[in-house]
Amino acid sequence: MSSSSKSTSADCKLMDRLVPDESHGRLVGLLGTTYELQPEFFETDFLPTLFGLGAWDDRSWSSRIALEKKLSELEAATLLMDAHPYRARPRSLRIEVQPVCMPGGASLHAKVLVGVYEKAIRVILGSANLTEPGYRRNREVVAVLTASEDRPGEVRLVREVIEQFRDRLQPWQSASVSRVYELADELLADWPIASALRQEWFVWSGGGETPLWQQFLSHWPDGEPAGQITIVSPFWSAEHTLGPLAAFLSELRRRNSLADAAELRLLTCAEPETADTFLPKLPESFASFDSASLGVAATALAVDPRVTSEEIDPGLGFLGQRSLHAKVVLVEGPETSLAYFGSANFTRRGWGFMSAPNLEAGLILRRTGADRTGLQGLIPRTTGAPVSLNGSAHGRIAAAEPNPEASAWPRFVQDVRLVPSSSDLSRLELVIQVDTDTEIGGWCITHTDDEAPDTPLFEKTLDRPVEREVRISLTPQQLERILREQEVCVRWSECETGRNVPVNVALDARAELPLCPGAITPAELHLIAYYQGQVAWEDLYPEPAQPEEEDETKATDTDELFGVDTSRIQSYLIREFVEALSGIRDDLARAALAPPQCMRLALLGQVSPVTLARHVLKAVQDGERTPTAAGFQLVEILACLESARHTEVTDKYQDNWAALVTDATGRVQEVLTQLTRQYADDLPESFGVYVETIRNHWRLQEIAK
Template sequence: MKKGHRAIFKKNSARLLDMWSGEEEFGRPLGCVTTSFTFDAELFEEQCLARFLSIQSNPNESTKAYLVEREDKLSQCFACVLVDLAHAAPDRSLRWNLLPVTLPRGGVLHAKLTLLVWENCIRVLIGSANLSEPGYRRNQEVMAALDFGQQDNPPPELLKQCVKFLDRVRSFAPGYGRKDSGPQFALKIFLDSIELRATKLPAAEKMDAECALISLVPGGVSVVEQLRELWKGPAPDQAWVLSPFFDKDQQASVTAASFAGLLTLRGERLVTFTAPGVYLAGGTLQIDAPQSLKQTSHPSLEHAFSIVQQRFDVDGKEQDRALHAKSVWLERDGRALYMIGSSNFTAAGLGLHPRHNIELNVAYLIKDCTSQFGKLCSQSWPPEESLDDLEGVLFLTGQKDSAENPDAPLLPGAFGLALFDAQGGRLELEVGENAPPTFEVFSKEGNSLLDAASWLRDGKQKIVVIPWEDKRPPSSLEVRWQEVDRGECTAKWVVNVADMSALPPPDELGSLTLAELMEILTSARPLHEVVVRILERRKKNDLGATIEIDPHKKVDTSQYLLRRMRRVAQALEGMRERLQQPVGFTEALRWRLRGPIGPIALARRLSEEDPDGAAFMITEVATTLSEVQWRPLGSLGKSGVTVEVVETLRELQKLATKASAPSGLAKYVRASFKELLK
């Protein structure tokens, strides 16, 4: 049996953020869903989503341009993050959903899975990196990227399994089973559309390796047992484990013994543990692994160790690059199984503890380690230093797994889905019967919204409705309650949105005049560039130019009717082109129809600023809308488009008939809408 370590051919590295960028042939982005243990909302929005949506503006250079472009592109794309409750971000844009996950029997959401969906491709990312600055910018991580398109696909069954896994994960988040609105309802529709696409993918072509998911969910099979079932032929005689975290003290040797059961029972066997390491002052070598791993569970079993350095010279400067990758390599007679993903080498990470985590890994069955694919897999293992002599090596004890529950109190499970209804101007708060006997819910500004006394007085309502008058919607609330051991506890309660299309637009888009709106619709430049130009012009006017106050004079009604019609016709053509772009889900369609640069907004501006011609012009808006050649994608079908368009036409009808008009014109308006709505 070969002793020592597999050869490292060369370091294979890439920028993880680049994985979020699509190719031109992928088409328009439709949506994404991702899971993480720790989470940085700013990184997700300004780096990950920015690449996925191809956002060009930089928030550090032009905040207004970024806000407008983000609003425009996020309104057309579904985005959802499932994150462990302990790390749910209280402050974020409400244009994407955030679902905190809690496992009732213990353990944490530790899986790192991302699905990026474009028109012509679905990319699956499975790895070790959390959606955080260290995970995506500094740590040594490992990630698998699987692209599902029209050719050269991995097995479509893998994509279906990812959808099934996400559906299981979301069952531990608030609002599961809700079938009318909200983040869970939207996520289910999105996942269903991915599963439907998976059924239409061509079968996978033969490759140098088979690929399989190794998932760990409550009530499921352990990672060790899944590896045993996946391995074909005589059991492996060598194993390499890469992990930044291990169980504490003696429990680590128990976990190692369970893992060693994967190896052959005959002859010599070797398990090599690769962990973070550092040379201390005086030359002592420290390895971040427990001393108990030096003990083996059988005389024929040998344990070896190697370290991965965490400080590197980058352009003449030493930088920390913490090891966070997790991998397992099993080998025998030139065949191998290589697993990468989120599972640390702990009982909770491998499913060897009753209160284990939710984890996700991907395993490759490599037929020939010397093949091109086998070498590529080998290259993803970080450079390591073998410890041939353990004399004087300092092993750590009492090490804490990064996925252990934090000391800070978690929001009690009785506080379920907090939903903001922008149309109704209200909050809907789910409160279970097992709520703490003493609690109070506050807004971010410190205003009391609900307390235990009023909740009890009103009969322990499962859904408490609270009017919301503030112009700014809440992204989180604060809950305070009492516990016997801790006294007063505080935690954030994440708020999601019932219908994102009803969210108020940024001030930069909500205050557009008719002339400015038509300028946007007739421009070939990106929306955010035109809006910034308008804002700069406003600023110049504020500094000295005379501004017309009377809104009736903002449109030059002294011009001939033909000229006015030409301007509106150009704007309507721009509106038509915008509406005819592919659209992937209902909320995106609603935003196009009812958002700040849609037909409803244009009609309202016509009513306010050009009342004499509003009836006729709004009828032209409706006619243009009825002639749009829609391109629904994803979960949005033609029938769904028809429902929304008809409702919009009815709103336009109300605005047109309400506008003053001569009897002949009024008759024309009524007849036109009767024809459009039949």
């Protein structure tokens, strides 16, 4: 890993590292873990930067539509986070959010983001949560790894990230997670692995047999004395003869790898003492901790929270202080330096000094010779004189606050998901996955703002057994409300007020989602205008009217928006439709060169020939179109799809394109069949001959090409 792969938010470059590289192609899959998640930051800052949309913190409707379009083009996107700090999910249901409840009081504490592009895989891992402080304000340490056919140096590390992700988080492997693995595996299978001597290792700790501290020290050369150990951590466990430091140093001594009178430096958060001075913040036990009992000379230092002019662009206007959130361990000997940085605080759970460790992720780097100096860049600047930990540090260190108790979480509810109905694939049902081994007594699921619901969505009573999968049929009103709220509330005896849990959507049901709650499905005129090139894709979704504007909006006819004489709507529409046919073919030709999800949107989504065909049939059913005119339109749409079968397609996606075109053709054919059955008496006898003539015409043209 090159030194440029390491970034800290202290130099305000972390967000810059999210900006996409055009040579990587489109982002097609996203998979991440985080302890905390700020949905607003994730949607208005992180994702726009990741997609290259710009407009930091832009909350406008047009920006949201642009973001939803990008998300709808992803094959899959999943975030896994620790359940206890969960407060809300992102507004887009195209992002799967899975709260993870670890056993034994442990936490999902790893911070890893995997972005799969058409031609590359990027991994962002380190100490930063998916929050605004994590990516813009704290002092963090993060690595950005990029693997591609042209960059084999980091292929091995990226492969390890994917393999260990799959192994450690297997219980939460949804279809969306599996799809990201598949996308990554397809790329990694064709890329060479650099054969250079290994100096870096990805390590995912917790949930395995070997704790992090043992994995880390296994890479230290036996017999080389470690003369200086620097530990950077914002959180610590109480220290005593059986504490984390004692265990860590004892292992080095057992390996004959601890120098006499070795120096131990503990870098921690700064507590203001005066306007210009700070004290290091540690658990109270460190005030009486005598490091000499462990054979080392230990000091505590406060990491300087002040921001220097070199750290930040003055134009951003950030004048505050930076809280320490980086986690680093650096061991230095005469010949070797060994470093860890990642998500693990130097605590009993973080580094695995107890039986139920957190799930953590990080990198281990080993350097020798002149390359060792680069690891010093991981250590942040300190302020004030070192405080000797010699048993009498009272008054010279500040006591750290105790960790707050974890809030209750319904661990018996494993997943809440909208899935296609088994009886009608166009309808959605709510499916609850229940862990019957931990399920307790009575509980219920309600809408999120029902303080005293009379009719919960589901209720489990004491005398009612429950299956592992509960399927709930939804009324249109219930479904609309769930799509708007995007959460349901679980109430049980331990938490009668309830906890909101996120609702996710099955991959095969996302085509039925509105672009976003409140967005109006584009009308036929809008689709025609889009295919004619008169309006941009984003303009098809105007901002919903505010309540005081509703009456005025209802009085505004779609035709009036386009300046159309409604008395001549059919003749106008047919003429405009004919002029849009070349645009339909061009739009499909562009989609054929894109990844499969973009193909799917162009063929089956809300802006597609299938949706246009459904609008045409509805116009007949509403008495606004003659069956003959509608039949003409549907046949021409089928001809466009027939033409699309023979358009140029990216080699690796040819099977995807063929299957999707067949699917779209079948759906439009169903609409045409419905028209001919319902309005057989209104169609001329020659209509069937016309249909075959048009189809044969396009087939012959494509053969000629």
